[in-house]
Amino acid sequence: xxxxxxxxxxxxxxxxxxxxxxxxxxxxxxxxxxxxxxxxxxxxxxxxxxxxxxxxxxxxxxxxxxxxxxxxxxxxxxxxxxxxxxxxxxxxxxxxxxxxxxxxxxxxxxxxxxxxxxxxxxxxxxxxxxxxxxxxxxxxxxxxxxxxxxxxxxxxxxxxxxxxxxxxxxxxxxxxxxxxxxxxxxxxxxxxxxxxxxxxxxxxxxxxxxxxxxxxxxxxxxxxxxxxxxxxxxxxxxxxxxxxxxxxxxxx
Numbered sequence: 001x002x003x004x005x006x007x008x009x010x011x012x013x014x015x016x017x018x019x020x021x022x023x024x025x026x027x028x029x030x031x032x033x034x035x036x037x038x039x040x041x042x043x044x045x046x047x048x049x050x051x052x053x054x055x056x057x058x059x060x061x062x063x064x065x066x067x068x069x070x071x072x073x074x075x076x077x078x079x080x081x082x083x084x085x086x087x088x089x090x091x092x093x094x095x096x097x098x099x100x101x102x103x104x105x106x107x108x109x110x111x112x113x114x115x116x117x118x119x120x121x122x123x124x125x126x127x128x129x130x131x132x133x134x135x136x137x138x139x140x141x142x143x144x145x146x147x148x149x150x151x152x153x154x155x156x157x158x159x160x161x162x163x164x165x166x167x168x169x170x171x172x173x174x175x176x177x178x179x180x181x182x183x184x185x186x187x188x189x190x191x192x193x194x195x196x197x198x199x200x201x202x203x204x205x206x207x208x209x210x211x212x213x214x215x216x217x218x219x220x221x222x223x224x225x226x227x228x229x230x231x232x233x234x235x236x237x238x239x240x241x242x243x244x245x246x247x248x249x250x251x252x
Contacts, residue, residue: 002052004081006030008061008119009088011038013188014138017214018085019046021222028053030078034060061088061115071122079126083225086116087138091153091194105152112156116163127176134177136221137164141184141237141246168234177232179224184239185249186212208251209242
């Protein structure tokens with residue numbers, strides 16, 4: 001019987017690459033996102049290419065009621081979830097603290113922090129009942145240090161780091177693994193979303209060096225699920241060779 005992975009934010013970027021990587025390795029996949037048509041397109045491609053089963057769960061992780069309704073209504077055959085990847089997340093704006101928009105702050109906190117909490121809280125009873133599970137939280141190098149104009153985005157990703165540590169401690173008694181992966185600069189839709197569709201500014205972020213690609217993060221996340229059952233990769237920072245951390249980046 002195929003293992004099952006549940007991936008939030010699956011319609012693009014890391015999430016789409018994660019779905020592809022796990023499908024390639026014979027996982028059945030629950031894909032989540034807000035764009036139902038995009039989820040269905042991804043589902044059809046994965047089923048045709050890899051001959052696996054895919055379940056689409058279209059909901060916004062910010063919506064607590066939608067999260068719990070969808071997960072509590074999972075069909076019996078889909079309740080044996082082996083891996084949860086909390087990937088849904090975003091940055092909005094890059095402004096000085098005093099100039100930032102409250103709406104941007106609230107969206108980042110509601111997605112990056114509350115969304116991760118809602119999905120995990122809703123799915124944990126299933127993992128506990130099954131006496132197995134691996135939670136992978138996608139953080140950021142912004143969760144390791146704070147940079148100028150990063151303010152609430154950095155705070156939200158620091159929260160992912162702290163929540164991952166808390167989960168790992170509190171879920172020891174259930175033998176549920178918790179891994180936090182913190183990517184650096186990556187060439188996905190991230191910057192286009194952050195700069196609200198300004199492609200010139202977004203593209204400039206990656207000029208002069210080769211950033212991470214979504215597939216790189218997917219490869220690392222999948223590897224974390226392949227180690228022996230008694231081993232857990234707890235916390236992992238991932239950057240391209242041009243980047244040392246949130247501050248130091250070599251372009252040239």
